[in-house]
Amino acid sequence: MAFRFDTIATLGDPPINHLTSSYYVAEKRQLAREIVCFDNFEAAAQAAVSGDVQAALIAGAYPKIRAIIMDERLTCVDAFVEQIPPLVVCGFQSVAPDQVETIYLHPATLSLLPEVKTGYAQAVETKATSAAAAKAKEDFQSVAICNKLAADYYGLTIHQELRPSLNMPFSIFKRAEA
Numbered sequence: 001m002a003f004r005f006d007t008i009a010t011l012g013d014p015p016i017n018h019l020t021s022s023y024y025v026a027e028k029r030q031l032a033r034e035i036v037c038f039d040n041f042e043a044a045a046q047a048a049v050s051g052d053v054q055a056a057l058i059a060g061a062y063p064k065i066r067a068i069i070m071d072e073r074l075t076c077v078d079a080f081v082e083q084i085p086p087l088v089v090c091g092f093q094s095v096a097p098d099q100v101e102t103i104y105l106h107p108a109t110l111s112l113l114p115e116v117k118t119g120y121a122q123a124v125e126t127k128a129t130s131a132a133a134a135k136a137k138e139d140f141q142s143v144a145i146c147n148k149l150a151a152d153y154y155g156l157t158i159h160q161e162l163r164p165s166l167n168m169p170f171s172i173f174k175r176a177e178a
Contacts (some may be wrong), residue, residue, distance in 0.1 A: 005032040007053040008172075009044035011128055012037020019130035019150045021084040025170055026057050029082065039127050041068065048175050049073045060169030061108040068173065078172040087129075089116055089160040090151040091136050091143035096159035104132035105145040112162050118143050 008031050010022040017023050017037040026035045032054070038044045041058050045068045048056040055077070058065055069076060087109060091097065099119040105112075106129045113123060120143070126132040129146035130153070136144035137154040144156070151158055 003030055003033045005054040007034045007036055008032035008055045008057055009036045009038055009047040009053040010057040011041050011044060011059070012039070013128040013130040013134075014039075016130060016153070019133075019147070019153055020128045021147050021149075021168065022057055022059050022170070024085060024147075024149065025059075025082045025168070029080075031055075031057065031172070041065070045071065045074060045173060048173055051175060054174065056173045058171050058173065059108060060171065063107050063110070065171070069171070073176055074173040075176045076171050077174050079169060081167045081169050084166055084168045085147040085149045086161055087112065087145065087163040087166060088148055088151050088158045089118060089143050089145055089162060090133065090156035090158045091118075092140050092156060093143075093159075094157055096157075097143070100143050101141040102135075102139060103143050103145065104135040104139075105129070106132060109145045112145055115160075115162055116143075116145070117160055 044056040047053045103120040130150040132144035133146040133150035133154045136142050
């Protein structure tokens, strides 16, 4: 199998990294022999800057991607579009609740909040959509916006499908040549 890189960094949710859409795409595209996961995209980009990995994969929906794009220590070497797993609203409840205390979500999914049919008192950002699903599994007065991989893994009931098919842009960054 011919991988493009030996190592690539991206967003993960240790120890269950394979639930993030970025990991899913890196694996689906066979971008690297080893996918190294970090708690946030900034740390993944920093790993490329420091040379700990050959490249970093950043999702285009990440609201703070501009800082990574503008970082003079990095060079964007590729950009592409790939379908990610469906984005859903899910929870522990067997039937969609009318109202919950909390909705957990990754900052990349903030723009989906107006489409959520379940009312909520507060939105709490998490480090990954899989982390949002894990929180909803523990908190019976909540729901999460996450990808279907995470909802299924945590045994949550899908109450609403927000994006059954979403083509997400991704960018690959490498350390800039000195």
